[in-house]
Amino acid sequence: MDFKIKRKSTKSAIAGGLLETYPHDLQMYKLPPVGDISLQEFETLALERLILLRCLATATTLKGLRLYSEEWCDFILGDLRSQGIKYYVKLCEKSGCSTQDVDLQARRKDHIAHFILRLAYCRTEELRRWFISREIELFRMRFMTMKGDSVDNFFTINNLCYTNISEEEKDELIINLRESTHHPNIDKMKFYKVKFFEVLDLVKTRKVYLKGGYAYISHKDFISVLTAQYRVHLRQSLAIACHHLGEIEQDERLVSLLKGLHQSYTGNDYSDSKAVIPIESLDSLSIKSFPLCMRQLHEFLRSTHHLKHGGRLQYGLFLKGIGVTLEDSLKFWREEFTKVMDLDKFEKQYSYNVRYNYGKEGSKKNYSPFNCLKIINNNVGPGECHGCPFKHSDANVLKNKLKGYGFEQQALHDVVDLAKRGHYQIACSKYFDVVHSSNIGLGINHPNQYFEESQKLLKGDLKLEPKKDIKPTIKHEKNDIEEMDFDENF
Secondary structure, rough: OOOEEEEOOEEEOOOOOOHOOOOOOOOOOOOOOOOEEEEEHHHHHHHHHHHHHHHHHHHHHHOOOOOOOOHHHHHHHHHHHHHHHHHHHHHHHHOOOOOOOHHHHHHHHHHHHHHHHHHHHHHHHHHHHHHHHHHHHHHHHHHOOOOHHHHHHHHHHOOOOEEEEEEEHHHHHHHHHHHHOOOOOOHOOOOOEEEEEHHHHHHOOOOOEEEEOOOEEEEOOOHHHHHHHHHHHHHHHHHHHHOOHHHHHOOOOHHHHHHHHHHOOOOOOOOOOOOOOOHHHHHHHHOOOOOHHHHHHHHHHHHHHOOOHHHHHHHHHHHHHHOHHHHHHHHHHHHHHHHOOOOOHHHHHOOHHHHHHHOOOOOOOOOOOOOOHHHHOOOOOHHHHOOHHHHHOOOHHHHHHHHHHHOOOHHHOOOHHHHHHHHHHHHHHHHHHHHOOOOOOOOOOOOOHHHHHHHHHHHHOOOOOOOOOOOOOOOOOOOOOOOOOOOOOO
């Protein structure tokens, strides 16, 4: 991929006109973009594409929605709207061949962003699997929105030599086609004739009519052919990208961005809270509105009157994020620590750290509370209680803790089993549901998000909807929706 980095340029010079380069909303990304792009736009497009792919993962893994169902699509489009990425909403809602400039610009961003993420996700086999799975889901979703001429144009543009069968042939086979496809409006559907080995997934599930070594598939099912081709293309392209990574290693800015992209956090940073939480309410709030990682820290602090540096940092920033003021935070830590040490020692050794969290000492940055993956990836040593209890706690310790909180046997087993299998954030989501006697299956990516959603639920601002239990079936992608803060604060 040929990118020339400039500091001030905000537009890319693409070979040929936009309409010539991007005649269709849906692309197979066979040719890389060529031109100039600013480093700022490079990073922006990469993060927006990452948000899109994470929406896809969240819809299936955390929300438990059936792939490509109406609910699944609605959740993704709604999430993209809430994130403010409207051009992806437009591309996903209805793929076509519009010539409007706004659509051409959306296709350009889509094209460039895909190739940026190829560079970021080609490094390891695990990253490649995650990227290919999400891109395949996105491709299928967008293909399903196409109708009529848009499909024919897509085939022509991408040199796909597939033509639908004639009406005469369709009439001859109509009974067999109706029995094999089970679609209600079969009379209005186009059907394609392909070699049976191109759609083995459909043959396996008996969703096609076979005759003379050919499979007759509807427009709705034709995506199986394209998906197989697209998957092979992506695998080969990622291997090639990995081979050429050395060519960009001289630019430290790009290397740092690309290496950290998969672990970058794209949600709310919770660095500023509009609410004000009095410290007198922390004990009661910790029971339901604190995620287990923060509840554990709060209880340990109350019982031992001390936390090591990692715990103070993790819990202190969380308290800042939920709305505890600097004055109250100093009072809270002072009251606890002076139960085991004199006031002078606290002021000399610990008060600085509290003020530092609030940007009043040192570099005076407005530090953000830690998100889930940053907590999950923390190193937790002996005698420390920070980190993620679903990862860092022994299974028996976790089980006893939940039993002490009154968890029933089935709920206890579900949470511990998810933690054992490495689904730490899904375990946290299940913990949320048990504590709140709900079944909403939130996608937990941040402790402060947990607090915020808990407060909405307790105040009646969060609507409860019936939802099936989450049963993760991912075999290869252990934590494919986990996220990590992009900045190293300390």
